[in-house]
Amino acid sequence: MQLQSITGNDILKAIAKKNRRGIGWCIVGIIAAAAVMAAGLMLILEDGRVFNGVLMIAVSILGAYFALYYISVLNKRRMDPEHCELFRKFGTPDSIAQTIAQESGEPIHDAKGVLVCDSFIMRKNDFESYIPLSEALAVYRSEHRTNGIPDAVYLVVTDSFGKAQQYPFRFGKAGKEAMARIMEHISQKAPDCVFGYSRELPGYISKNRRTLS
Secondary structure, eight states: GGGGOOOHHHHHHHHHHHHHHHHHHHHHHHHHHHHHHHHHHHHHIIIOOOHHHHHHHHHHHHHHHHHHHHHHHHHHHHOGGGHHHHHHHOHHHHHHHHHHHOOOEEEEEEEEEEESSSEEEEEEEEEEEEEGGEEEEEEEEEEEEEEEEEEEEEEEEEEEOOOOEEEEOHHHHHHHHHHHHHHHHHHHEEEEEEEEEETTHHHHHHOOOOOOO
């Protein structure tokens, strides 16, 4: 998709497609929960392992409940995509599309699927990751580790409503320099933004975030 010619309708279609895909995964989760429940019943009825069987059934019921809840949320968003959180926070599909189209031709950063322009940051394959830089409440660097070994690094941006998005960056000097350059740019757009993670940050976000009506 060419971002320089993006329209509000393109964004709505992309979000609707994402919601349909999410519903599909939820259905798969419900089927898996049913299989776990059946296995739990077999443990009780055939092996007499009541505790293990009840535990499996309880876990499957809980998983199915969350899957059904998420399906209801996604279906509501699919039926009324303009009511999704992105537009309630940051403007209409057309206004967001106009900003992306105008600025994406001269990005500050465009790598690893992350696009940073003068006034916003987003993952290029996910419009719901769009955050105006002026709406940044907190920003910090985060590493993901597997068996103690770093395998991914992210810039985490929490918007003024308290929702965080992760944006992947490269390891090494180039990634660090790009991240530092973007943080400096964000500081100019959002002078009150807090940079760096600390134990006090979650409390700060909770206290200072705006309420979404």
